[in-house]
Amino acid sequence: RQVLSPRSSDEKLKWLNWDEYLGVIKAIRDDLLHEICCYEKVENDSLNSTVQKPKRKRRINDHKILDADNTSVSTCKKSFSPAQRRIATKYQGYLILAFLACVPDRQRTFRELEIGKNFLKDETINSWTIKHGPNDYKTGSTYGDRPPLVLSSDLTPAIDDFLFRWRPCLIPNGEHFFFSLVLEIGLHRIQYTA
Numbered sequence: 001r002q003v004l005s006p007r008s009s010d011e012k013l014k015w016l017n018w019d020e021y022l023g024v025i026k027a028i029r030d031d032l033l034h035e036i037c038c039y040e041k042v043e044n045d046s047l048n049s050t051v052q053k054p055k056r057k058r059r060i061n062d063h064k065i066l067d068a069d070n071t072s073v074s075t076c077k078k079s080f081s082p083a084q085r086r087i088a089t090k091y092q093g094y095l096i097l098a099f100l101a102c103v104p105d106r107q108r109t110f111r112e113l114e115i116g117k118n119f120l121k122d123e124t125i126n127s128w129t130i131k132h133g134p135n136d137y138k139t140g141s142t143y144g145d146r147p148p149l150v151l152s153s154d155l156t157p158a159i160d161d162f163l164f165r166w167r168p169c170l171i172p173n174g175e176h177f178f179f180s181l182v183l184e185i186g187l188h189r190i191q192y193t194a
Contacts, residue, residue, distance in 0.1 A: 025101055028094045029158075035090065039083050080169040088166040092178055095155075095162055103130065103149045112136070113177040115163070127153040 016024070099110055109130060113119040118136060122129050130149040134140030151159070163177070172179055 022101060025094070025097050028090075028097060032087070032090050032094050035087055039087060042083075080171075084166070084169040088162070088169040091158075091162045091166045092170070095158065096178060098155055098158070099151060102151045102155065105130075105149065109149075110178060111176075114175045115177055116175060119177050121156075122148075122150075125150070125153065126156055127151055128156060128159050 096110060103109070109132075113130065118131050118133070120129055120131055121127075128151045130151070132140070132146040132149075134144050137146070140146075167177075170179070
């Protein structure tokens with residue numbers, strides 16, 4: 001018989017209980033909100049110290065910033081600061097953790113969320129829902145449509161804010177809500193995967 005040595009670490013210390021997990025989400029949200037407030041203060045201070053420019057209406061369309069009359073102003077790469085991209089990256093991480101707290105599903109569910117396809121806003125209940133059809137998962141031909149997975153309505157303002165204000169800063173290359181980021185820093189390439 002083989003003699004097993006005792007474990008080198010305490011297994012209980014490797015896991016979070018539910019309240020600790022929710023505390024982590026709250027701490028990340030608070031850090032994110034603080035960073036947004038600091039960014040807005042700096043942004044407002046710089047706007048007040050320069051000549052006031054007419055404000056542009058921003059919309060997502062082919063990853064360009066458009067004026068209200070739909071004329072292209074500039075591409076996203078030239079429009080967003082490193083601070084905005086850092087906030088957007090943190091925001092994406094916060095939402096991934098918050099989604100997992102609402103809908104404890106497989107990571108693939110969140111990785112494959114597509115705006116307007118399987119990630120839809122239900123205006124009647126003011127909440128975002130995840131709706132999978134039979135083609136979205138491997139046993140779909142047997143079981144058909146899955147019931148909608150409803151995210152907490154408390155997350156709706158954060159999802160809307162990320163979608164329309166911060167997600168464009170990451171220069172998305174499709175309609176996936178979350179996506180991988182590849183950061184090129186000098187000769188190094190770092191991949192951040194949602």
